[in-house]
Amino acid sequence: MFGAIEAGGTKFVCGVGSGPNDLKTCEIQTTSPECTAAAAVKFLHENSAWKLKAVGIGSFGPVDLRVDSPTYGFITSTPKTAWRNFDFAGTVRKALNLPVGFDTDVNAAALGEARWGAAQGISDLLYLTIGTGIGGGAIVGGRILHGLIHPEMGHIRVPHDLNRDPYRGCCPFHGDCLEGLASGPAIEQRWGVPGFNLPIVHPGWELEAHYLALGLANWVCTLSPRRILLGGGVMQQARLFPMVRSELTHLLNGYVRAREVMEDLDYYLIPPGLGTRSGILGAIALAEQAYQ
Amino acid sequence: MFGAIEAGGTKFVCGVGSGPNDLKTCEIQTTSPECTAAAAVKFLHENSAWKLKAVGIGSFGPVDLRVDSPTYGFITSTPKTAWRNFDFAGTVRKALNLPVGFDTDVNAAALGEARWGAAQGISDLLYLTIGTGIGGGAIVGGRILHGLIHPEMGHIRVPHDLNRDPYRGCCPFHGDCLEGLASGPAIEQRWGVPGFNLPIVHPGWELEAHYLALGLANWVCTLSPRRILLGGGVMQQARLFPMVRSELTHLLNGYVRAREVMEDLDYYLIPPGLGTRSGILGAIALAEQAYQ
Numbered sequence: 001m002f003g004a005i006e007a008g009g010t011k012f013v014c015g016v017g018s019g020p021n022d023l024k025t026c027e028i029q030t031t032s033p034e035c036t037a038a039a040a041v042k043f044l045h046e047n048s049a050w051k052l053k054a055v056g057i058g059s060f061g062p063v064d065l066r067v068d069s070p071t072y073g074f075i076t077s078t079p080k081t082a083w084r085n086f087d088f089a090g091t092v093r094k095a096l097n098l099p100v101g102f103d104t105d106v107n108a109a110a111l112g113e114a115r116w117g118a119a120q121g122i123s124d125l126l127y128l129t130i131g132t133g134i135g136g137g138a139i140v141g142g143r144i145l146h147g148l149i150h151p152e153m154g155h156i157r158v159p160h161d162l163n164r165d166p167y168r169g170c171c172p173f174h175g176d177c178l179e180g181l182a183s184g185p186a187i188e189q190r191w192g193v194p195g196f197n198l199p200i201v202h203p204g205w206e207l208e209a210h211y212l213a214l215g216l217a218n219w220v221c222t223l224s225p226r227r228i229l230l231g232g233g234v235m236q237q238a239r240l241f242p243m244v245r246s247e248l249t250h251l252l253n254g255y256v257r258a259r260e261v262m263e264d265l266d267y268y269l270i271p272p273g274l275g276t277r278s279g280i281l282g283a284i285a286l287a288e289q290a291y292q
Numbered sequence: 293m294f295g296a297i298e299a300g301g302t303k304f305v306c307g308v309g310s311g312p313n314d315l316k317t318c319e320i321q322t323t324s325p326e327c328t329a330a331a332a333v334k335f336l337h338e339n340s341a342w343k344l345k346a347v348g349i350g351s352f353g354p355v356d357l358r359v360d361s362p363t364y365g366f367i368t369s370t371p372k373t374a375w376r377n378f379d380f381a382g383t384v385r386k387a388l389n390l391p392v393g394f395d396t397d398v399n400a401a402a403l404g405e406a407r408w409g410a411a412q413g414i415s416d417l418l419y420l421t422i423g424t425g426i427g428g429g430a431i432v433g434g435r436i437l438h439g440l441i442h443p444e445m446g447h448i449r450v451p452h453d454l455n456r457d458p459y460r461g462c463c464p465f466h467g468d469c470l471e472g473l474a475s476g477p478a479i480e481q482r483w484g485v486p487g488f489n490l491p492i493v494h495p496g497w498e499l500e501a502h503y504l505a506l507g508l509a510n511w512v513c514t515l516s517p518r519r520i521l522l523g524g525g526v527m528q529q530a531r532l533f534p535m536v537r538s539e540l541t542h543l544l545n546g547y548v549r550a551r552e553v554m555e556d557l558d559y560y561l562i563p564p565g566l567g568t569r570s571g572i573l574g575a576i577a578l579a580e581q582a583y584q
Contacts, residue, residue: 136514146433147517148517148548159452160451218449221448222443224441224442251449257369
């Protein structure tokens with residue numbers, strides 16, 4: 001039995017269990033790091049009868065994932081000042097005296113999907129969440145891609161035709177990076193209504209599909225994933241999927257000569273299989289890895 | 293002792309040896325696949341006294357790198373029609389009865405740099421060549437990134453301000469993808485002279501640095517490499533390096549909070565350490581891996 005924490009900026013999801021068919025969860029509002037972490041630890045304690053083998057944490061960020069760093073497992077330069085430099089993994093490890101697996105929320109979700117979701121057995125996977133921000137987690141050769149820090153995929157630059165879309169973008173760092181153009185807040189600012197109130201037939205969806213496809217084309221050319229999962233609030237507009245696939249085909253223009261991309265895009269670019277549980281189940285999978 | 297073939301569209305470099313201080317090479321003009329492969333095999337034979345343990349091939353592409361594919365080790369849909377569907381790895385394996393390591397030219401070069409060059413001991417590396425085309429090879433967690441096919445990094449889309457740069461790009465597939473805007477032929481078509489004849493002080497270099505930095509920003513956000521090596525003919529204009537670093541800093545705007553990127557860009561974004569021998573030495577490293 002493993003413990004899991006999916007740590008978000010507004011709420012924590014905590015879980016104990018061993019997989020999709022054995023998972024008990026609760027939600028905790030995100031307040032101070034001390035109170036929220038203590039409440040999470042309390043839940044794990046009380047619902048595991050002391051049988052936990054390890055804990056996995058998928059956290060909002062930025063986080064320090066360098067295992068050789070003195071601040072490994074810390075939340076680092078977040079705008080949430082109370083959480084800045086909080087030793088998240090260390091606090092949980094000390095409180096429970098258990099191995100702790102620690103990664104970003106989106107990397108955890110990618111791992112969860114590879115373990116139990118829509119990418120089982122896929123060694124090279126890209127998981128994206130399109131919501132308040134745009135985040136990406138990649139699995140390369142069966143392992144989560146880390147590198148220098150963690151990827152910040154939402155912040156790639158893509159073409160922006162100001163004649164078609166005069167909106168300047170909402171990213172405080174980059175203006176019209178992909179996140180600045182295609183995240184949920186960008187949709188809301190551009191059209192004056194949030195995505196879930198935007199009519200099904202509206203040019204905003206064409207534009208959204210265009211930007212997402214530009215990002216996807218770049219990631220296909222860079223990471224060459226074997227499958228791509230698109231989740232997050234914006235993707236709840238299911239009409240986006242065929243539009244993004246069509247636009248991606250147009251952009252790649254036959255260059256990536258793999259059957260999966262040329263013919264089987266309906267199976268290549270799909271929603272996550274675990275619904276809203278990718279992250280918390282990914283945290284269970286992180287705990288599994290920490291235990292092993 | 294290992295054999296190595298760096299297979300390019302106009303010439304092959306063949307080598308026998310064990311590393312940078314023990315490498316005998318020759319060049320062969322690329323003609324038909326049968327003749328060129330036979331000449332390469334002959335060189336390996338005659339210069340190894342039958343002592344080769346394995347052969348590594350870094351090849352122009354596109355190539356099939358899926359080990360479970362019936363056409364693994366083939367050159368696939370190249371515009372060089374004679375080479376299309378040529379069983380490159382198989383031909384060499386059968387001729388020499390040795391294990392053969394096979395990868396793209398640019399992946400081989402990345403591996404060579406990680407083994408003996410400017411990225412020794414770096415587990416997460418991006419190697420780029422900016423020349424006739426733009427190619428990228430990534431090492432992630434110590435292993436060459438493959439995925440569905442191999443990356444086609446040169447073909448990512450980046451912002452293109454037609455007011456600043458009305459040139460439409462030269463990529464036959466995508467027009468103004470990065471390769472279409474920033475490869476050697478793009479420089480030559482845009483300015484009417486090849487890069488090596490473009491004056492040191494010329495707006496073309498500012499523009500080139502801008503495009504390369506856009507690509508690099510996207511790769512930093514996606515792959516989070518621990519070091520980036522920029523090689524190829526265009527980068528022989530050494531003035532480009534400080535310009536690209538400055539532009540990359542401007543584009544990332546403090547978002548990637550790692551010392552390497554924030555402060556030490558002079559050591560993060562550098563030329564290859566093996567000069568023109570990255571590829572052939574990478575092929576030796578591929579042979580090493582095939583032997584192990």
